[in-house]
Each structure stands twice: as C-alpha cells, then as structure tokens.
C-alpha cells in the first residue's frame with residue numbers, strides 16, 4: 001500500500017517516520033516548496049504544487065497511491081480543500097490529520113480575531129511593540145501599521161523589502177520559555193500576534209505572554225469548507241492507515 005502524505009508540519013514528519021518501515025507500506029511525502037531549506041521527512045519526498053485540485057487528482061491517478069493523508073498546517077486552506085476534492089474524484093481514501101488549537105489558561109489575555117485583516121485593525125488598541133509570528137505571507141498586511149514597531153519572526157525573508165517599522169527576525173522553532181521571555185524583554189515588546197497553530201513547538205510565546213501579562217492577538221483558524229474524516233494525532237493516523245484493507249498489488 002502506498003501512502004501520500006501532504007506535509008509541511010511536524011506531524012507529517014512524525015507520521016512518515018512511523019509508517020516508513022512498516023512492512024507492506026511505502027510512503028511519499030509532499031512539500032509545497034515554500035521554505036528555502038525545509039526540514040525533510042524521512043523516506044521519499046516530492047516538492048512543489050500539484051496545480052490545484054485537478055492537478056492533484058491527475059497526480060493521484062498517474063502515481064500508484066492508495067491512501068492520501070493530508071497533514072498540512074491548519075492554516076493551509078487551499079491544499080486542504082484540493083485534497084478533499086481530488087481524493088473524491090479519484091476514489092482514494094483520504095484522512096485529514098490536524099493538531100488541535102491552543103486552549104487559554106488562567107492569566108491569559110487572548111483576543112481572538114477571525115483573520116489577518118481584523119488583527120491589523122485591532123492591534124493598535126492592544127500594544128505598540130509587537131511580536132508578530134504569523135508568517136511571511138501575512139507581513140504585507142502590516143505594512144500600513146506605521147504607528148507600531150513590529151518584530152516579525154519568520155523562517156524565510158519575504159522577497160519585497162520591508163518598511164522601517166517592521167524588523168525581521170529570521171528563526172525557526174522550537175522555542176523555549178526562557179528564550180521567549182528574553183526576546184520580549186530585550187525588545188520591550190508589549191503584544192504578541194499569532195495564529196492558533198497549536199502544538200508544543202511554538203507555544204512558549206504564549207507561556208511567556210501569560211507570565212509577563214501581555215495581551216495575545218490570536219488569529220482564528222480558517223473555517224473549512226469541507227469536513228473530511230479527521231484525526232488530531234499521529235497515533236490515530238497510524239491506526240487509521242493500518243486498519244485499511246491492503247490493496248492487491
């Protein structure tokens with residue numbers, strides 16, 4: 001049985017590692033190719049878009065794939081929809097692996113907003129010196145926020161030069177509480193902007209914000225247009241794949 005994992009997340013890498021040595025299974029992981037130096041999963045990897053749902057359906061049709069696991073990031077809305085459409089079109093079993101979002105704890109000062117545009121609007125009411133962790137693709141939206149000073153933490157720099165009020169910090173998690181506290185104190189940051197990505201690797205900023213009493217502007221996950229069979233953890237995904245009937249070769 002051949003499994004295609006749509007990746008770009010820690011869970012996708014974990015899943016590939018858990019499946020790759022299973023007898024009777026072969027695994028290929030797919031990455032979008034957005035990051036210059038991606039963390040690669042073990043096993044076979046392909047990189048680059050498929051060309052929308054139709055392109056993915058063609059790819060599934062022309063490659064020997066029996067199962068599709070979409071383990072892409074909770075905010076990767078386009079590939080998620082394409083996966084549902086393409087899997088249905090070709091008749092390949094399809095699972096969505098999506099980590100849960102974060103849960104507020106006592107002392108948290110979270111302000112939830114539906115999207116980046118709402119975050120840009122609400123930000124000036126919450127602080128002046130911003131730790132922005134929403135990724136390279138959202139930076140353009142904060143260009144007009146000239147009354148603020150923004151430390152934008154990104155994996156890769158954007159192609160376009162940034163205005164003076166946005167300073168880039170190139171870095172990739174995981175992050176520690178001590179490191180996040182130091183970052184916030186060094187730059188005298190007074191608000192954190194984040195997606196509700198969930199997971200342990202990047203949650204230290206929330207612990208640091210709680211400890212220092214900082215508000216967090218949290219951009220909600222996009223509401224999915226379609227709801228495929230979904231699991232929230234790698235163990236469940238392994239069980240789901242393992243329970244599928246083996247395809248005749």
Ligand code: NAP
Pocket residue numbers: 006007008009030031032034047048049050051052053055056071072073075076077078079080082134135195
């Ligand atoms: P997106 O908006 O849903 O996807 C944009 C396009 O990128 C898709 O239409 C598809 O191109 C291609 N693509 C996305 N994921 C792919 C994959 N795993 N394999 C092959 N092609 C893929 O996604 P995004 O938000 O730009 O995220 C891109 C990748 O980064 C995803 O794999 C995601 O898991 C990872 N990531 C995203 C975030 C985030 O905050 N969005 C954070 C961490 C990691 P075609 O239409 O040409 O097929």
